Amino acid sequence: MGSDQRVVCVKKVKQKAAEEWDESMPLPGDIIEGIAEGAAANTFIPAKARSELSSQLGSFSRQTEVIWLKVRRGDSVLKLQACVVKKGCSKLQRRFTIRAASDERHVVGLADLTYEQCTALQEMSRKIVTMDSRGFNKEAIKYDWKMKVGTYIPDEGSTVVSSVLFMPLEKEHNIEATTTRTMAWFSAAVSSGAPLVFVNIQTEQITNSKRSNIPAKESARIRQQKYTTDVQRLQGIRLWFLPGVAEVSFKLAPEKGETRFGMNISRIDEVTEKSSLTVDKYQQSSGFIYVHSVTKETAAERAGLGDLLEQANKTGHLVVISRLEGRSLMPSTVSSDGLIHCGDNAEIKETLTSAIEELDSIRIHIMSWPNNMIHQAPQPLDVSTLRPPQC
Incomplete structure (x- = not known):
């Protein structure tokens, strides 16, 4: 021919x-x-x-x-x-x-x-x-998700990994600027004593479908951009991290006659110099909440928070609370005006006050740091569990 x-x-x-093509x-x-x-x-x-x-x-x-x-x-x-x-x-x-x-x-x-x-x-x-x-042909197999979650996750409210979405500021026109600001926040939080473990960082395109996950002001801005031009989109940075090498659960059980749980909490303050020309300093918060003191002979001390606080002071760490009654207290979003959206102080206070008035116990989760001496059973899922086994 x-x-x-x-x-x-x-x-x-x-x-x-093309990966879905086959010989038929x-x-x-x-x-x-x-x-x-x-x-x-x-x-x-x-x-x-x-x-x-x-x-x-x-x-x-x-x-x-x-x-x-x-x-x-x-x-x-x-x-x-x-x-x-x-x-x-x-x-x-x-x-x-x-x-x-x-x-x-x-x-x-x-x-x-x-x-x-x-x-x-x-x-x-x-x-x-x-x-x-x-590769070989794929087959579908059953998996007992409920059993695995119950066995290998500390409790139902834990996702093991957490993230914060950083929106670009009004005058940030490239992703590098947002990335730099994201890593500055993370480094400042760790330097202040928060035992965060870096996992990953990724760009994230924000569309109308994600309005429910961001503040109302961000939603309005996205809508305005969408109607102004079809190609303009907000591109943020999502930072993934582990809340400590483990999340450790503590149960605070008040006794009759007690009027407080005995743990004094506040937001992490980062001391920052205003400029290199002065020694004046001011405080900013990364959005995390920590235990800064424990009162003796209270539910907090009986639960072991006093001993944990002593360990933290010796190692330069903070006793950071990741969750209260299973609900996250960690920052979730940094909006385009630079505000950090995190657990509401008034709601946290109301939860604690309501529980102590009824003498109800509460459960908090603390971010653990390497080599701390927390003795509790069962052992929580820690960062080493996420690594592949050694051959």
């Missing part, structure tokens, strides 16, 4: 997810030798040119949607099932093509190509669907 002879060939497919589909490089309503060898109508094949597909479409293809792929001749679909919307010039019977996204683009061109396309398709690169 002459190298310039042309045959009807699959030139491309519209489905971009028409693939780029397949030479269409014939089409038929059934798979019997003597019923295939030869395909001589793309335009002629389109007309034949149009005739078939009046009788059936599913057809059979006889294709040459390398040295093999295969029979594949396919569906007839219209190509284009013109009523004056209707053209038809085919798609994979198993995937309606897999629409074929046909062309009259040389054997050399078909061979090159077949080699490309072979590399995509070969078992060596695609």
Whole structure:
């Protein structure tokens, strides 16, 4: 055969997810030798040119949607099932093509190509669907999610990892500036004594679907941007971290006659110099809440917070509260005006006051730091559990 002879060939497919291709589909490089309503060898109508094949597909479409293809792929001749679909919307010039019977996204683009061109396309398709690169076929198996969560997560309210979403400031026009501010916040919090463990940092495009996760002011700003231009979007930075090497649970149980739990809490204050030319300093908060003192002979001391505070003071750490009654007290968002959104002081005070008035016990979770001497059972999930086992 002459190298310039042309045959009807699959030139491309519209489905971009090439990893989902398989050998039962028409693939780029397949030479269409014939089409038929059934798979019997003597019923295939030869395909001589793309335009002629389109007309034949149009005739078939009046009788059936599913057809059979006889294709040459390398040295093999295969029979594949396919569906007839219209190509284009013109009523004056209707053209038809085919798609994979198993995937309606897999629409074929046909062309009259040389054997050399078909061979090159077949080699490309072979590399995509070969078992060596695609791996074994996947199967679905059952998994006892409820049991695993109950066994390997400290309690139902824990997600193990936490994150803070940093929105760009009004005058921040590149992601590097937001990233720098994000890492400055993290470094300042750690330097102040918060035992945070860095996990990851990623860019995050903020769209209307995420309005419920950010403050109302941010939602208004996003809506304004959306209606101003279709291409303008807010791009923030999400910082992932572990709240300490573990979250350790403490139960504070008041006794009759007690009017407070005995732990004094406040926000972490970061002391920062105003400028290099002065020694004046001012305080800022990273948004975390910590225990700065424990009263003797109270529920907090009986729970062990007093001993823990002594350890923290010796090692330069803070006793940071990650959750109160299972609800997070950690920062969640930094808005475009620079405000840190975290646990509300008034609501925290109301929760503690209500519990002590009823003499109800409360449960708090503390961020643990490396090598602290907390003796509790069962042991919480710590950061070492997240690492692969040593071989």
